[in-house]
Amino acid sequence: MQKQFIVIGLGRFGSSLVRTLIQNGHEVLAIDKHEQPVQDISSIATHALQADCTDETVLRELGARNFLHAIVAIGEDLQASILTTLLLKELQIPQVTAKAKNEMHGHVLSKIGADHIIYPERDMAIRLGNQLSSDNLIDYIELSPDYNLVEIKAPPAMNGKSLKQLNIRAKYGCTIMAIKTGDQFNISPKAEDEIYTGDILLVIGSNEDVRHLGVDYE
Ligand code: ADP
Numbered sequence: 001m002q003k004q005f006i007v008i009g010l011g012r013f014g015s016s017l018v019r020t021l022i023q024n025g026h027e028v029l030a031i032d033k034h035e036q037p038v039q040d041i042s043s044i045a046t047h048a049l050q051a052d053c054t055d056e057t058v059l060r061e062l063g064a065r066n067f068l069h070a071i072v073a074i075g076e077d078l079q080a081s082i083l084t085t086l087l088l089k090e091l092q093i094p095q096v097t098a099k100a101k102n103e104m105h106g107h108v109l110s111k112i113g114a115d116h117i118i119y120p121e122r123d124m125a126i127r128l129g130n131q132l133s134s135d136n137l138i139d140y141i142e143l144s145p146d147y148n149l150v151e152i153k154a155p156p157a158m159n160g161k162s163l164k165q166l167n168i169r170a171k172y173g174c175t176i177m178a179i180k181t182g183d184q185f186n187i188s189p190k191a192e193d194e195i196y197t198g199d200i201l202l203v204i205g206s207n208e209d210v211r212h213l214g215v216d217y218e
Contacts, residue, residue: 014073174205
């Protein structure tokens with residue numbers, strides 16, 4: 001379903017976000033207080049505007065209150081980030097996502113009503129750290145602080161064995177949701193289905209259980 005977003009602040013983060021939202025078929029109003037970033041994104045975004053979003057009148061005039069989702073991607077200027085987030089919440093935008101530079105910034109943003117706080121640098125570092133720590137981990141989605149959905153390379157030790165033989169659910173408490181062999185996806189595989197080196201496994205489980213699975217089969 002097509003959605004409409006406002007992205008405020010077109011630095012590295014904001015402009016990449018605009019590109020991705022557009023590539024995914026959404027409409028994006030992209031705003032920055034400086035001319036250059038607005039020009040750079042004008043051929044990509046649905047609308048691009050040069051405006052200072054700490055000005056309430058400006059936000060009202062550009063119809064910000066009609067949007068369901070706004071993203072405040074101002075990082076360096078804390079005052080502008082906080083004031084913009086506050087004004088967007090006062091305009092009753094249901095979903096305001098704000099980028100925080102550090103924990104204290106995030107804390108203030110959450111106090112003034114931001115619905116989602118993101119810490120791109122910290123989160124990328126954690127993700128990279130986890131990926132680099134394991135030979136098998138390709139990617140993961142954090143379902144909760146304790147549970148992850150992870151994509152791992154099938155380690156050679158699993159080669160030629162069926163799910164039944166590997167007995168992963170009983171041994172590790174994890175569930176293999178899908179096995180990808182080349183371009184083929186085997187969704188909800190059966191007990192007798194076999195795993196081969198080079199397969200990609202989609203596994204759901206607690207962080208600890210998934211880690212044990214990765215380490216034991218490395
Ligand atoms: P990044 O780390 O993603 O590059 P920056 O903090 O460097 O993020 O960039 C944020 C962008 O937000 C800059 O292009 C800046 O001009 C813009 N910006 C800062 N204050 C405002 C404001 N009050 N209204 C609109 N845009 C702003």
